Amino acid sequence: MKVSSIPAVAMATLISSGIPFLPALGQTAASPYQLSVFAAAPAGLSAPDSIAVLRDHVFVGYGDGNKPDGSDGKKTQIVEYAMDGTVVYTYTVPGHSDGLKVDPSTHLLWALQNEDANANLVIINSKTHEQKLYTFGATLHGGGYDDIVFSGCKVFISASNPANNPNSGPAIVSARLEGNFVDVKPVLAGNAGAIDIPTDAAVKLNLQDPDSMTLDPEGNLVLDSQADQELIIVGNPGRPDQSVLHLPLTYQTASGLKPVEVDDTAFVTSTEGFVLFADKGLNQVFALKKKAFAPGTAYTAADGGPFVGTIDLTTGIISPVVTGLKAPGGLAFVDTSKRDADAQHDAVLGEDGESCHGRGSGWLSRR
DSSP states (O other): OOOOOOOOHHHHHHHHHHOOOOOOOSSSEEETTTEEEEEEOTTTOOOOOEEEEETTEEEEEOHHHHHHSSSTTTTEEEEEEEETEEEEEEEEEEEEEEEEEEOOTTTTEEEOOOSSSOEEEEOTTTTOOOOOEOOOOOOOSSSEEEEEEEETTTTEEEEESSSSSSSEEEEEEEEETTEEEEEEEEEEETTTTTEEEOOEEEEOOOOSSEEEEEEEETTOOOEEEETTTEEEEOOOOOOOOOEEEEEEOEEETTEEEOOOOOOOOOEEESSEHHHHHEEEETTTTEEOOOSOOOOTOOOETTTTTTEEEEEOTTEEEEEEEEEEOOOEEEEEEEETTSSTOTTTHHHBBBBTTEEEEEEOOOTTTTO
16 A cells, blocks of 8 residues: 655644545555554543444443553543544543444444453443443452453353453353343353364363454354464354364564454445554544445454464454554454444344344434
């Protein structure tokens, strides 16, 4: 990508005017991608991380350097943006902001704080700006909770920062809201058995850093065990026929393949759209575009690179797409083919065909 430069005065004028997709300075995207700045951190905020999308609005959590166990008693912000990168609203949550996901059945934003310990959940109605705080009990794994996935009427949460090595506690739990409390049950143990995808061999896991989580196109949970430099793919989670796959992650260097840790991963759901990713070190959220994306492709924020790239799900080799980054983390694919289609949110059903509306949050009006 040809890197352009803009005088500081002109750049400040563009930012204040709300013109979207400013040129990225110092970062490079491989051809045929185009890279631009979606938004810079608002004044006083820093370390943008998790990204969630609801129709034509984008939500970004800012860590602000707060302690990830919430022990400093500080609060952080979640900023709601329009698709042109202008700020719509700012929400304040207790603790260190981490996982953000939109419940596709209720259109409510679920925000997890304090991934290392003392986790809490805040559910936000972005239409009315109402917020409700939920707490967790003592964790079986000794740490906090990091990320959320909605699958049918089920909610799964990654159990982060385990206290023990080897980790025999849960790495993934299911979650259910009861009053102001989040009731969790183990789904995947940190020392579960798995099949290694590249070698087809049986392996025993020791997940020391369960982190980000998403769904693949087949409906499998995809868990990033960040410091372990691997993805864990869980089929039929929580069912008797649950299956577990292990994918070690590497990238090509001059001296050969090198293991690399990643943060968020997202799968392309349409040819139409773009990738948003946040860089905590650069204090910016970037937009990565091309004329057509290949559905099913996995993009990941490789903070160990640091770069954003695509994952070969057979080998685990990541091909860099965007370089010149400092600390990429949050990443999401914005499917513009569905932006105005209510059906993508309203047609969520459980295994029994019943609607998932409510999901324990009936106090909040649906968006």
